[in-house]
Amino acid sequence: MTSTPNSLFRHYLDSLIQRGTTRASLTEEARDVLRTWYVTAKKGSRAHSPSSPSPRPEPQPTKTPPPSTNPELFPEERKPSSSITLPEGTMEDKLQYLRDLAQNWKPARDLNSLRDTMVFATGNPHTQLMLIGEAPGYYEEVQREPFVGRAGEKLNQILKAMGLSRDMVYISNIVKFRPSLPNQRTNNRAPTPEEIEACLPIIMHEIQVIQPKMIIALGGTAAVGLLGEQGSVSSMRGRFHDLNGIPVRVTYHPSYLLRSDNPREKRKVWEDMLAVMERMGMPVSEKQRGYFLPRE
Structure with missing residues (x-):
């Protein structure tokens, strides 16, 4: 199974909950990554909403993901x-x-x-x-x-x-x-x-x-x-x-x-x-x- 940044993050939060942690600190870099995921998710939900017109796809610049979101972090x-x-x-x-x-x-x-x-x-x-x-x-x-x-x-x-x-x-x-x-x-x-x-x-x-x-x-x-x-x-x-x-x-x-x-x-x-x-x-x-x- 190939890991995704979202699944890795969810696993990390699950591990904190299992250990009884209720608060966690975030660096500015981590906040930026979360903001990027949030914006991308919102755009995706609007694109698939039946009440919204389908926007014309726009070319997106290629970005290199930060090291902490490497999808191959856990190879099989x-x-x-x-x-x-x-x-x-x-x-x-x-x-x-x-x-x-x-x-x-x-x-x-x-x-x-x-x-x-x-x-x-x-x-x-x-x-x-x-x-x-x-x-x-x-x-x-x-x-x-x-x-x-x-x-x-x-x-x-x-x-x-x-x-x-x-x-x-x-x-x-x-x-x-x-x-x-x-x-x-x-x-x-x-x-x-x-x-x-x-x-x-x-x-x-x-x-x-x-x-x-x-x-x-x-x-x-x-x-x-x-x-x-x-x-x-x-x-x-x-x-x-x-x-x-x-x-x-x-x-x-x-x-x-x-x-x-x-x-x-x-x-x-x-x-x-x-x-x-x-x-x-x-x-x-x-x-x-x-x-x-x-x-x-």
Whole structure:
């Protein structure tokens, strides 16, 4: 599926809503882009209105779209970039190489929209299950470890219910730096499509090194970044996707569950985890199958 500027923008707004963000700042450049889309949409609606005469088409000057509205920002194929050559050696050697590379990754640094502290990954690289989120937040930046704080605690609870722990899986993010905001303290934002695209080669090579049997994409931003498909979490979850031969299960970000006490929403996440467990051949008890089901 080819992404359009409008669909990328809608996805970005959806990701903010899923994380509980109610306000977002815009640069002047972003405002100009939105004004252009608005004017174009209004002209299009007038042109198709039955009560309006059809205007004669006028030649329009060709404009080069700004980088942030590149329609090919999320190509369908997700393969490791040839610009990175992994060294010979053990898995740990290769991950250390990627960690060092990510610290000063020029495509990310050149954006000037990410903070300086790099947060790489945690857990066991010799695992069959890899969990991938979008980007570190305040607590992750402080502790330099993905998925800590309240969202990390919720993820730990999910893993425990599966019979797993953090040291039995590998946990990472697509973007290795916390996205910045003006006068930023503890407030966070989701990474933009441009930030994800800049950092994508690192996570794709992580996947190549880990070679997991299963990937869980935590949240819509991570899912879109990894798979190159547009849609909300609700439209993408409930089935397995394919990433270079690796099954990917999309589910809600743990922070989403922190904002919802509805057992139905928790059950949706748990159904995704049950599907992962069954696909990986993990034992599933009747007690586990009954988690978050409505009581009769």
